[in-house]
Amino acid sequence: MNMDAIFTFHSIDERATVLSYRPDDLRAFVEALREEGARFATLDEILAPRESDAPRVALSFDDGIATVHRAALPLLTDLGVPAIAFVVPEWVGRHNGWPGQPVSAPRYELMSWSELRELQAAGFEIGCHSANHLRLRRLAPEVWRTELAGGRAKLEDELGVPVRHFAYPYGVHDAEAVRRVRDLYDTAVTTEMRFLGKGADVHRLPRIDSHYLRDPKRHAPLFGARTRRMLAARAWLRRLKGWLARP
Secondary structure: OOOOOEEEEEHHHHHHHOEOOOOHHHHHHHHHHHHHOOOOOOHHHHHHHOOOOEEEEEEEEEEEEEHHHHHHHHHHHHHHHOEEEEOOOHHHOOOOOOOOOOOOOOOOOOOOOHHHHHHHOOOOOEEEEEOOOOOOOOEEEEHHHHHHHHHHHHHHHHHHOOOEEEEOOHHHHOOHHHHHHHHHOOEEEEEOOOOOOOOOOOOOOOOOOHHHHHHHHHHHHOOHHHHHHHHHHHHHHHHHHHHOOOO
């Protein structure tokens, strides 16, 4: 098939918010992809040269929400599926009400350092989502250092392993942000909603928002033409909405 994808999740719970994905649906999502012949991979593996035509899939979880530890970890461990959690280090053990978070955004408890260590010990990779989840544009030099280098250093000090992967908060990644991230991290993921193509910029990797795939059985096959057309239409509408919202 020669097609790969990185999927984005936030919270695994029953709340039915814009950030939620039900545990049963996550299991169905994994099983549906396996039925299609997809192979679950780490970020490094999904960017490596192909060994077969089977689609490759990487799962990512943004913000470090506590339900990833409580619900996603046991489920994915049971299924033998790797994943990466992008964490906001200055807010570990707190909540997701960081500066710039819309008032309408649902509030969630975030994982503690001990929970992140348990996640890591179980095989999850940990990436950086900036130190404070700021939009990475037009920042003062010291703020750039805090958000990128400082965030990485704090994660590495607490977890004891190199932190090589980054996720742009809110998907914001102008040329300056990409340049600065490229100097510090091996890869970076965006919110550009499309499948992963050959020759993708490893510091502007697209991801597919699982929000649009909450009923995986209905959308199966997830790599099929019908679902790909639906996701392309959703991506176009998101771009249009973003353009209309510009001042």
